[in-house]
Amino acid sequence: MSEAPISSAAILGSGSFGMAMAKLLAPKLDPILLVGRDDATITAINDTRRNPHYLNGVELSANVRATTRLEEALHFPLLIFAVPSSATREMARRLADAGLPRETILLSCAKGIEKNTGDRLSEVIREVLPDNPIAVLSGPNHAEEIATDMATCAVIGSDDHSLAVRLQEIFTFPHFRSYTSDDLAGIEYGGAVKNIYAIAAGIAHGLGLGDNAVAALVTRALAEMTRLGVALGGRMETFSGLSGVGDLIVTCFSQHSRNHRVGFALGKGQTLEEAVSSLGMVAEGVPNTLSIYEAARSADVRTPIIDAMYGILYAGKSAPLAMQELLTRDPRPEHS
């Protein structure tokens, strides 16, 4: 792999996280290309430096240019995937068809696993673009806070340590600290599974269950996430890191979490369709509940919280009943 300095980047996806990445990286990378799919939005970003639909209060600097033409991204050394998980394979295929150079670095930031295959997103990208260097970025990273220069940390995972270190150098700012890891499975499963627990916490808040109940739920969610994630190939310590408990905490308690907002609306009695359509943004926990429920069954792992969420989202179970059933399961030791 070429060790040339990474001085510019293209960001695929001009929604909340794409905007946040453009804002974060603009002081260090020049130029930055923001690739979206809606002509009117792209024109508005170039004319006003703002996205009328996502993080509208955030002004991008002059070195960020937006386009709908994915081919323009082929000339950049680093491509940052900031589209929903459901769009990752399509995006990788379009890049492959367009002749993406094999040395282009691909950084996956979406949090989910692929719906029909159960594959992690770095695996999806690797399958379509087998020769490109690949890394993932995850952690407690709400776009709204990153885009307004509020402090946080992230973990950058890659099988190639030198690539992780090169990306760490880029993702280092006074308000943004990054760590490296080689546990892609742990990072990606943590990022996907926490979305489901954020919906669960939102439901608990919406039902008015109280702070004790939500803390208990999130604690048991961490145990479940670790048990499942290890069975699927992640390392235990990763789930107590930024992409595990770090992201779990922020999405279960932050006002910014879209998954939490969907759960809160469900707890208040809205249907899933109402909750998702009033959100108007991606809530990965909705498709993730289906795909991770299936992955847990294939791996034969006990996942009572994910099962409860599957019941609410996909099997017509009422939220109060599912929460009651969680509490009244057979007694067991805390650690087993």
Ligand SMILES: NC(=O)C1=CN([C@@H]2O[C@H](COP(=O)(O)OP(=O)(O)OC[C@H]3O[C@@H](n4cnc5c(N)ncnc54)[C@H](O)[C@@H]3O)[C@@H](O)[C@H]2O)C=CC1
């Ligand atoms: N918003 C956040 O705070 C964070 C989001 N993420 C992850 O980043 C990913 C993207 O999330 P957001 O930007 O927040 O979502 P969003 O709903 O704000 O924006 C999604 C963007 O992707 C575009 N898009 C959707 N389907 C597409 C397709 N098939 N092809 C091309 N573009 C498509 C949409 O037009 C929109 O611009 C998700 O996996 C999310 O979990 C990760 C960290 C934080």
Ligand SMILES: O=C(CO)COP(=O)(O)O
């Ligand atoms: O992953 C996130 C923050 O780290 C974003 O979570 P939501 O998709 O629930 O908003």
